[in-house]
Every structure is written in C-alpha cells, then in structure tokens.
C-alpha cells in the first residue's frame with residue numbers, strides 16, 4: 492500500500508513537470524505566432540498610442556518599447572507609471588537578436604507571465620505578454636484526481652493484500668492445527684520445502700519422544716531385575732533362612748547384581764550426558780588414536796586372559812580430532828564386546844590404519860558373531876542378541892548405543908560386518924586431524 496501511494500505521488504509530480512514543460516513550449520509558440528501576426532499588421536508602430544486605442548480588455552498585454560527602453564504604449568497599464576524596460580530580458584534579447592522570450596513567475600505563485608518580444612523595422616520592440624497557470628496551479632488542479640486515484644488504489648491494495656495474505660496463511664494455519672495429518676493439507680509449491688522440513692522435524696520429535704518413553708520403560712525394567720534379586724537374597728539372610736554355608740554365595744549374588752546395577756547406572760548417565768551435550772561442551776583435541784587404542788588393549792589384557800582370548804594391537808600412527816574421554820569409552824566398549832562375545836582360544840585384533848586420507852579403526856574378533864537380522868538393532872538401547880550371555884558377562888545392553896552416539900558426535904562413519912560363528916568386525920572411519 493505504501494509503495495502504491497508513493498508511486499502515485501511520484502508519478503503525479505513527474506507527470507506535472509513533464510506536462511508543464513510541454514505546456515510552456517505551447518504557450519510560447521502561441522505567443523510568438525500572436526506577436527508576429529500583430530507585427531505584420533503594422534498597427535503597432537511609433538504612433539500606436541493613437542491607433543491602438545480600445546484594446547484594454549484583451550487577454551494579452553501588448554507593449555511597444557522604444558530602443559532606449561521607454562515604454563511607448565501599453566494596452567493594460569498607464570505608460571506614465573512604467574519604468575524603463577530596456578533591462579527586461581526579452582526586450583534586451585530582442586534588441587540584440589531580433590526576438591526574445593522570457594517567463595517570469597508572478598508574486599502570487601499562481602500564475603506565470605510569458606513574454607515574447609520582436610524588434611520591428613522602425614527600431615521599436617513589440618512585446619506581447621500573457622499570464623498562464625504556474626506549475627503549482629497545474630499540480631494543484633491535478634491533486635483531486637491524484638487523491639481519488641490514490642484512494643481507489645489504496646482500497647484495491649487493501650483488498651488484494653488481505654486476499655493474498657489469507658491465501659498465503661491458510662495452509663500455514665491449517666498446518667499449525669493439524670501437523671499430524673499435514674500430508675493432506677493442500678499447499679502451494681513455494682511452501683512445499685518448508686512443509687517438508689517441518690514435517691520431518693515433527694516426525695523426528697515424535698520419534699524422539701517415543702524413544703525416550705521406551706527408554707524410561709526399559710530402564711525401569713532393567714533396574715528392577717537386579718534389585719529384586721538383591722532384595723530377595725538380603726531378605727533370606729535377614730530372616731535367617733539361609734544356611735550358613737549359603738551366605739557367601741548369596742552375598743556374591745548380591746554383589747554381582749549391585750555391580751550390574753552400578754554399571755547400568757553409569758552407562759545411563761553416560762548416554763544422557765551424550766544426549767544433551769553440545770559440541771562446545773565436548774572439547775575436541777588432536778588425539779593419537781593408535782596410542783589410545785594401544786592403552787585400551789593393554790588395560791583389557793587381564794580380562795582377555797580370563798576369557799582365554801588373545802588380544803592384539805597392530806597398525807600405524809593415526810591422529811584424529813576428538814574428545815579423549817569419549818574415544819576411550821568407544822575403544823573400551825568395542826574391545827570389551829569383542830572379548831566377551833568371543834570363544835575360548837579366540838582372537839581380537841585392534842588396528843589403526845590410514846585409509847583415503849582418513850583414519851580407520853578396526854576391532855575384529857573371531858567370536859560368536861551377530862546374525863543378520865540383529866545387526867541393525869544391536870545399536871539400539873538395551874537391545875541384546877543373547878540376553879543371558881550379556882548379563883552373565885556384565886553387559887548392560889547400552890555399550891553399542893554409546894558407541895553409536897560417540898561416532899555421531901565425531902562425524903565418523905561406522906560399519907559392522909559379522910558372520911555368526913565366524914566373528915565380528917567393526918570399523919570406524921575418522922577424519923584425519925592433520926588434513
């Protein structure tokens with residue numbers, strides 16, 4: 492509406508200016524023709540004072556000026572009261588070049604005076620003047636039309652704008668109300684990418700909420716089992732219902748369940764920390780992946796021996812940008828799984844190698860493997876292929892979920908290859924810190 496208003500005003504102003512120029516030229520041409528006709532009649536010469544009596548009511552003012560500037564005759568004004576006209580631009584021009592013209596604005600601003608003067612053969616100057624509308628008057632006379640047009644356009648703009656806005660907003664409003672059924676909402680092309688993004692975010696939020704719900708339910712369930720067993724054994728001892736010789740075994744069970752509980756709570760805390768952590772809160776630094784992997788292998792040597800598994804490290808130096816704690820956690824979880832889901836006399840090889848300008852971490856075992864149908868799901872929270880084996884070895888079902896999270900935080904790529912009975916290989920491709 493503002494733009495419309497502004498353009499109306501600008502158009503009015505510029506058109507007035509253009510038309511005024513044309514108008515000026517027309518008036519001047521007319522005046523010149525007029526003057527030339529008057530001159531050709533020969534009425535206005537030195538004797539004009541007598542011969543031109545009675546022209547006082549004319550629309551034009553006719554003056555006859557002597558070469559020295561004295562006004563000899565004027566049909567409008569008493570000659571006696573007029574000063575010397577030799578300095579008037581049109582007169583001095585006519586005296587010099589044969590003809591002259593000039594436009595002067597009158598004091599009222601409402602009209603402009605147009606002058607045309609010609610030098611006659613007898614040396615006098617014949618001047619014809621005419622008052623005409625000034626640019627202001629023309630502009631003012633155009634104003635009512637401009638105002639009416641402006642109002643009409645303004646109303647039209649309002650109508651169109653409100654219609655356009657309604658048309659633009661309708662799909663958005665209906666989307667806002669029924670985000671779930673937004674597949675059926677008719678939207679215009681320009682809105683499609685926006686709707687797609689919103690829909691995806693909405694789906695993500697819903698999925699996330701469902702996941703959290705599932706997670707809470709799972710956590711409660713997982714915590715309940717060891718607690719029930721702790722409570723049961725403790726109750727037996729409390730009521731002297733356990734034989735003296737059974738007490739150490741019961742205490743062992745209580746200890747085992749308590750450890751499981753602690754492990755689980757630790758993993759849950761880690762996961763929830765990873766969930767809320769922003770990149771700024773996880774300071775990244777240049778890490779020597781082979782050194783961290785070597786340390787992890789050294790640390791897990793005892794556990795490997797206990798499971799009769801050979802644990803080895805091989806590879807070359809590789810540097811990545813990462814969070815030390817997280818990468819250590821990742822290494823620990825992968826190696827720990829490779830040992831726990833292994834067979835006696837099995838092997839675990841941890842390797843760090845450069846690959847296509849990136850750094851590759853490989854944890855390969857010759858263990859029990861993961862059947863195809865479970866491979867997608869082992870990264871889900873609390874998902875276990877063999878529940879009893881996981882529990883017997885102190886698993887929480889959260890290790891690989893943590894790994895997946897850390898991999899995502901590091902912008903790395905994870906790949907799992909496994910064949911039941913032959914073994915599992917997990918490879919993670921990190922960006923090289925030196926590239």
Ligand code: ADP
Pocket residue numbers: 824828829830832856858859860861869870874875876877881882885886887888889890891892915
């Ligand atoms: P858990 O604490 O039970 O080990 P994880 O999240 O680490 O939980 O692993 C999920 C499941 O994936 C395990 O319960 C196990 O069944 C399977 N899994 C993980 N790593 C291996 C592996 N190296 N070999 C065979 N199965 C594995």
